[in-house]
Amino acid sequence: MDKFGFAQSQKFDTYASRLLPREEYFTSGHRSCQGCGEALAVRWVCKAIGKDAIIAHATGCMEIVSSGMPQTSWMHPWIHVAFENTAAVAAGIETGLKILARKGKIPEPLPAVVAMGGDGGTSDIGLQALSGALERGHNFTYVCWDNEAYMNTGIQRSSSTPYGAMTTTSPPGKRSIGQATWKKNMVAIAVAHGIPYVATASPSYVFDLYFKVRKAIETPGPAYIHVLSVCPTGWRSATDLSVRLGRLAVETGVFPLYEVVNGRYRLTVQPPKLRPVIDYLKPQGRFRHLRKPELDLIQRQTLAAYELLLAKCQAPYPEFPVLSHEEETIAEGA
Amino acid sequence: MSGQPASARRVGMEVSIAVSYAVQMARAEAIAAYPITPQTHIVEHLSSLVANGELEAEFINVESEHSALSACIGMSAAGARTYTATSAQGLALMHEILFITSGMRFPIVMTVANRALSAPLSIWNDHSDIMAARDIGWIQVFVKNGQEAYDHTLMAFKIAEHPEVLLPTIVNLDGFILSHVVEALEFLSQEDVDAFLPPYQPKYRLDPKKPVTMGAFAMPEIYTEVKYAHQVALSNSYGHILRVWDEWAGLTGRHYRPVESYLTEDARILFLTMGSLTEVAEVAVEEMRAQGLPVGLLSLRLWRPFPFDALREAVKGAELLIVCDRALSAGGPGGPVHSEVRNCLYPLETKPATVNYIIGLGGRDVPPKAFHDILARARQEAESGPTGEFFLYGVRG
Numbered sequence: 001m002d003k004f005g006f007a008q009s010q011k012f013d014t015y016a017s018r019l020l021p022r023e024e025y026f027t028s029g030h031r032s033c034q035g036c037g038e039a040l041a042v043r044w045v046c047k048a049i050g051k052d053a054i055i056a057h058a059t060g061c062m063e064i065v066s067s068g069m070p071q072t073s074w075m076h077p078w079i080h081v082a083f084e085n086t087a088a089v090a091a092g093i094e095t096g097l098k099i100l101a102r103k104g105k106i107p108e109p110l111p112a113v114v115a116m117g118g119d120g121g122t123s124d125i126g127l128q129a130l131s132g133a134l135e136r137g138h139n140f141t142y143v144c145w146d147n148e149a150y151m152n153t154g155i156q157r158s159s160s161t162p163y164g165a166m167t168t169t170s171p172p173g174k175r176s177i178g179q180a181t182w183k184k185n186m187v188a189i190a191v192a193h194g195i196p197y198v199a200t201a202s203p204s205y206v207f208d209l210y211f212k213v214r215k216a217i218e219t220p221g222p223a224y225i226h227v228l229s230v231c232p233t234g235w236r237s238a239t240d241l242s243v244r245l246g247r248l249a250v251e252t253g254v255f256p257l258y259e260v261v262n263g264r265y266r267l268t269v270q271p272p273k274l275r276p277v278i279d280y281l282k283p284q285g286r287f288r289h290l291r292k293p294e295l296d297l298i299q300r301q302t303l304a305a306y307e308l309l310l311a312k313c314q315a316p317y318p319e320f321p322v323l324s325h326e327e328e329t330i331a332e333g334a
Numbered sequence: 335m336s337g338q339p340a341s342a343r344r345v346g347m348e349v350s351i352a353v354s355y356a357v358q359m360a361r362a363e364a365i366a367a368y369p370i371t372p373q374t375h376i377v378e379h380l381s382s383l384v385a386n387g388e389l390e391a392e393f394i395n396v397e398s399e400h401s402a403l404s405a406c407i408g409m410s411a412a413g414a415r416t417y418t419a420t421s422a423q424g425l426a427l428m429h430e431i432l433f434i435t436s437g438m439r440f441p442i443v444m445t446v447a448n449r450a451l452s453a454p455l456s457i458w459n460d461h462s463d464i465m466a467a468r469d470i471g472w473i474q475v476f477v478k479n480g481q482e483a484y485d486h487t488l489m490a491f492k493i494a495e496h497p498e499v500l501l502p503t504i505v506n507l508d509g510f511i512l513s514h515v516v517e518a519l520e521f522l523s524q525e526d527v528d529a530f531l532p533p534y535q536p537k538y539r540l541d542p543k544k545p546v547t548m549g550a551f552a553m554p555e556i557y558t559e560v561k562y563a564h565q566v567a568l569s570n571s572y573g574h575i576l577r578v579w580d581e582w583a584g585l586t587g588r589h590y591r592p593v594e595s596y597l598t599e600d601a602r603i604l605f606l607t608m609g610s611l612t613e614v615a616e617v618a619v620e621e622m623r624a625q626g627l628p629v630g631l632l633s634l635r636l637w638r639p640f641p642f643d644a645l646r647e648a649v650k651g652a653e654l655l656i657v658c659d660r661a662l663s664a665g666g667p668g669g670p671v672h673s674e675v676r677n678c679l680y681p682l683e684t685k686p687a688t689v690n691y692i693i694g695l696g697g698r699d700v701p702p703k704a705f706h707d708i709l710a711r712a713r714q715e716a717e718s719g720p721t722g723e724f725f726l727y728g729v730r731g
Contacts, residue, residue, distance in 0.1 A: 052542045053542060054542065067549070067550040068553060070550070070556070071550075072547035074547055076545055077540040077541055077542055077544075077547075077548075079408075079548040079549050080548070081404060081408075081434055082430060082434060084400070085404035087401075088396060088400070088401035088405045090408060091394060091396075092364070092394070092404065092405035092407060092408020092409040092410075092411070093411060095405070096363075096409035096416075097412050099392040099409075100363070100412060103363065106541075111541075129398075129401045132396055132401055136394065136395070
């Protein structure tokens, strides 16, 4: 497993999939929905963190589908306490291990400590505990599974739900276009804590995800990884399109893949040409009510955010999509 | 105030500092706490003990009480002897995690410096904080003075960590009235404490060599059984608590009982108090006895598990039991302690009448005179029937 050291990790694209670990730490038999992008992400993150790790998990989809007493899908030592406190629990585990090692009660090197939670458990209710843990500098990695709403409780909006998306608490109607706010930038919030490693990742880009997790684990101090997790149930998308949608999110610039090492931004996947956002939005039923003004707004906002990111990364501009002037809507196109 | 604790000798010391020394002598390994008056002196002093290397421990300055207890769970799950302290709003903010701590059976020890709950904001003492956390499934004891605070803090670790107990434990001490008072205290030597309290040997811990899943959820088919197991463990902890208290008596000569009796011989009227109110009531009862009144005092030390048999035994022969509560269950039957005491005594064929007086809310001073007033009023009530479900002593308006 550890043949992928930190120095080698820069060359992730030279490895073939058969060289990745065969061990399964998130085992089959869990109850996630068909086509769950999050379960896929969990599986790869668990492979990347390796055997010698302890996981603290927030309440949410992944907890519920994987840990029905007396069964478990987790081969790691794993603890679930509550929804909003996972970063605090992980901080406690890391601190507990530290003092026990100092007193000679457990051997070193210490296992990696990884906290995991959904976008609600991270960017809404768990933000305070996460901020505290990042600020205090605990040596742990926090992974956010971002499926862009409270899927476990039935697709309610979170601060991570994108503009225009239909959820059960941001329904489109005569006076609503769906989610009326823009997705909270959790990555920027994590970066603002001055922690050594922050990254976005996607299970649609397995090598990129794998090596970012390895880097996070090997970085002393706090690390934060934000994983876009396609949710066919909540996004109203076909279950066989999850990996494709993850790719489209990157190819349209909606969810760029990058890392921030000691405050320095770097794009890790650079599409030579950005596709129009409609390619990403169209296969998702949650956006089907949107009309041209909203679609144009999303396109403009996506490009503006992407330009800001490019500036931070000092990366060259890709070819931007030509904005359409057709009276296209998703509903008509679908 | 930093320095080595005095060993096996009497010293004058603020009770909060004594509690922090008890935590030090217990060799607590992991502490997470958030500042809240009147708990602050305990964690401030522990911070300095850790900072000076006098306590080999990690101290996490968390960003809230919710995270304090959450971090404590993490530290305890890692296998460390874990301690925290809080008060009032802090305990209320922890509320969700209090149940999870006991449900997951982490033997964390917590001092609650009891304080009134907002609103209106009050930093002063009553028991509304802990009474709102009555059903959290922790072992809970109340102490009446600094010596007891020191003793029970040390004993709490031994009780909580027993492999057949594995339950978190709260030592309740009255904010300011106890936490900030300077008392003469007797410390054990570190050698005696080490012999009494061996290092914590966790039954389960988070270890990649032996992975376990902690905190799995339960479907309706199994939830009830898990709750029943918790109830059995808490109920059975009673015997272990008594054994630890007996062992402590052998070590120190200070013998603690779940229900303490004071001047109860031939008493026909009994007061029942908890916490620091007990020492004030002792003074009042002594005065009443001097006047020839057949009055005695019961003090409820063990709140959870509730000492049903001990209380039923202790009230034998009494005609009137005056239960003094330091919290109000608004819109309900009055004080929570009275509710439970009445519940406990209800099945008895011969039992004292009970009346409920709520006193000392939000730091309102309770002098011995209050007990004389209450006695006079309670005797009247006993003759002519209770005037209500409870009486809020000293209220104006």
